[in-house]
Amino acid sequence: MAVEHTVKSFDDELKGLVEVVSRMAGLAEAQLQGAIQALVRRDGEIGNRVVQEDARIDDLEHQVSALTVRLLALRQPMAGDLRDIVSALKISSDLERIGDYAANIGKRVIALSQTAPFRLPAGIPRMGWLVQNILHEVMEAFTERDAAKALAAWQKDEEVDETYSGLFRELLTHMMEDPRNISACTHLLFIAKNIERVGDHATNVAETVYYMVRGEPLDAIRPKGDNTSLLTMPLPDGA
Amino acid sequence: MAVEHTVKSFDDELKGLVEVVSRMAGLAEAQLQGAIQALVRRDGEIGNRVVQEDARIDDLEHQVSALTVRLLALRQPMAGDLRDIVSALKISSDLERIGDYAANIGKRVIALSQTAPFRLPAGIPRMGWLVQNILHEVMEAFTERDAAKALAAWQKDEEVDETYSGLFRELLTHMMEDPRNISACTHLLFIAKNIERVGDHATNVAETVYYMVRGEPLDAIRPKGDNTSLLTMPLPDGA
Numbered sequence: 001m002a003v004e005h006t007v008k009s010f011d012d013e014l015k016g017l018v019e020v021v022s023r024m025a026g027l028a029e030a031q032l033q034g035a036i037q038a039l040v041r042r043d044g045e046i047g048n049r050v051v052q053e054d055a056r057i058d059d060l061e062h063q064v065s066a067l068t069v070r071l072l073a074l075r076q077p078m079a080g081d082l083r084d085i086v087s088a089l090k091i092s093s094d095l096e097r098i099g100d101y102a103a104n105i106g107k108r109v110i111a112l113s114q115t116a117p118f119r120l121p122a123g124i125p126r127m128g129w130l131v132q133n134i135l136h137e138v139m140e141a142f143t144e145r146d147a148a149k150a151l152a153a154w155q156k157d158e159e160v161d162e163t164y165s166g167l168f169r170e171l172l173t174h175m176m177e178d179p180r181n182i183s184a185c186t187h188l189l190f191i192a193k194n195i196e197r198v199g200d201h202a203t204n205v206a207e208t209v210y211y212m213v214r215g216e217p218l219d220a221i222r223p224k225g226d227n228t229s230l231l232t233m234p235l236p237d238g239a
Numbered sequence: 240m241a242v243e244h245t246v247k248s249f250d251d252e253l254k255g256l257v258e259v260v261s262r263m264a265g266l267a268e269a270q271l272q273g274a275i276q277a278l279v280r281r282d283g284e285i286g287n288r289v290v291q292e293d294a295r296i297d298d299l300e301h302q303v304s305a306l307t308v309r310l311l312a313l314r315q316p317m318a319g320d321l322r323d324i325v326s327a328l329k330i331s332s333d334l335e336r337i338g339d340y341a342a343n344i345g346k347r348v349i350a351l352s353q354t355a356p357f358r359l360p361a362g363i364p365r366m367g368w369l370v371q372n373i374l375h376e377v378m379e380a381f382t383e384r385d386a387a388k389a390l391a392a393w394q395k396d397e398e399v400d401e402t403y404s405g406l407f408r409e410l411l412t413h414m415m416e417d418p419r420n421i422s423a424c425t426h427l428l429f430i431a432k433n434i435e436r437v438g439d440h441a442t443n444v445a446e447t448v449y450y451m452v453r454g455e456p457l458d459a460i461r462p463k464g465d466n467t468s469l470l471t472m473p474l475p476d477g478a
Contacts, residue, residue: 073317
C-alpha cells in the first residue's frame with residue numbers, strides 16, 4: 001500500500017467517515033420505508049426499485065471499509081479515535097445487512113404482486129414502522145454521540161419481537177384455514193422475519209453507539225421477545 | 240486505555256489471534272454438525288445442547304475483538320499485517336453468525352421434537368453436510384493461507400442455493416397437501432433457510448481469505464442459485 005501525502009487533517013478524515021456512515025443510514029431507512037410501502041400497496045414496481053437501489057448501500061460499505069483501513073494504516077489512531085473508527089466499521093456492516101433485508105422484502109413483494117389477493121396482517125407494516133423508528137433514533141444517537149438515546153432505542157426492540165411472535169401464530173393460522181394462503185403466507189412469514197432481523201441489527205448499532213460513546217459495553221441482557229423458534233402450533237380441529 | 244508493556248512479539252500476538260479464530264471455526268463446525276444430528280434424530284436434548292454451547296462461540300468473538308483492538312492500538316501494523324488483523328475480525332463475525340444459526344436450528348428441533356411425527360426431506364441434512372464441508376474447506380484455506388482453496392470452496396455454494404430452492408418448493412407442497420404438516424414444515428423452512436445462510440457466511444469467509452492472501456477482492460460475481468424470494472407456487476388442484 002503506497003503511503004500518500006495528504007493535506008487533510010485526521011479530524012477531517014474521521015468526519016468524512018462519519019458522514020459516509022450517516023449517508024448509508026439514510027439510504028437504509030429509505031430502503032426499509034420503500035419495502036414496507038411496496039408491501040402495503042402490493043406494488044411490484046416499488047419492490048423492484050428497492051432491489052435495484054441496494055447496490056448503492058453496498059458501494060458505501062466498500063467506501064467505509066477503504067476509509068477505515070486508510071485511517072488505521074496512515075494515522076495510527078489511539079484509544080478513543082480507534083474506538084470511533086472500529087465502531088463506524090461495525091455499524092456500516094449492520095447497515096449493509098439492513099439493506100439486504102429490505103431488498104429481500106422487495107423481491108418477495110414482486111412475487112406477492114403476482115399471486116392471488118391476500119389479507120395483509122396489520123402487524124406487518126406496524127412492525128415495519130416501529131423498526132424504522134428505532135433505526136432512525138439509533139442513528140440520531142450515533143451522530144449526536146448520545147448513549148442514553150441509544151439505550152432508549154435499544155429497549156424498544158422487545159416490542160418488535162413480541163409483534164413478530166404474534167404474527168408468526170397469525171400467519172400459521174391463516175395457512176391452516178385455507179391451503180390457498182400457504183404460498184403468500186410463507187412469503188409474509190419471511191418478510192416478517194426480515195423486519196425482525198432489521199430490528200436486531202438496529203439493536204446491534206445501538207450497542208455499538210453505546211460502546212463508542214461510553215467506552216464500555218452495554219452488557220445488560222437484551223429483553224428477548226421472539227420465541228417463535230420454540231413454538232409448536234395447536235393443530236386445527238379434526239387434525 | 241492503558242498501554243501495557245509486554246514481552247510477546249507482534250508475530251506471537253498475531254499467531255494467537257489466528258489461533259482463537261481457528262478455535263471459533265472448530266466450534267462453529269461442531270455446532271452445525273450437532274444441529275443437523277439433532278434434526279435427523281429428532282432429538283431435542285442434542286438441540287438443547289447446541290443452544291447452550293452457543294455462548295462459547297460468543298465468548299471467543301469477544302476475545303477476537305479485544306485482541307484485534309489491542310494489536311491495532313499497540314502495534315500500529317501496516318499493509319499486510321493490517322489486512323490479516325482486519326480479516327480475522329471479519330471472519331470471527333461470520334463465525335459468530337454461523338453459531339447463531341446453528342443455535343436457532345437447535346431451538347427449532349426442540350419444538351419439532353414435540354410435534355407429531357413428520358417426514359424430514361432428505362435434502363435438508365444433505366444441504367447441512369454440504370455446508371459443513373464448505374465451511375471446513377474454507378477454514379483450511381484460512382490456516383493454510385490458500386486463496387485457490389478458498390475460491391474452490393466459494394464456488395460450491397451454488398449447489399447449496401439450488402438445493403434450498405428445491406426444498407422450498409417441496410416443503411410448500413407438503414403444507415398444501417395436508418394442513419397438519421404446516422407447523423412442522425414452517426420450522427423446517429426456517430431450518431433450511433438457516434443452513435442456506437450458514438452457506439452464505441462461509442462464502443463471506445472465503446472472500447475474506449482470498450482478499451487476505453491475495454490483497455485484492457474476489458470480485459467475480461458469485462453464482463446465485465437461491466431465487467425462492469421470487470417464487471410463486473402453483474396452487475393445488477381445485478384451489
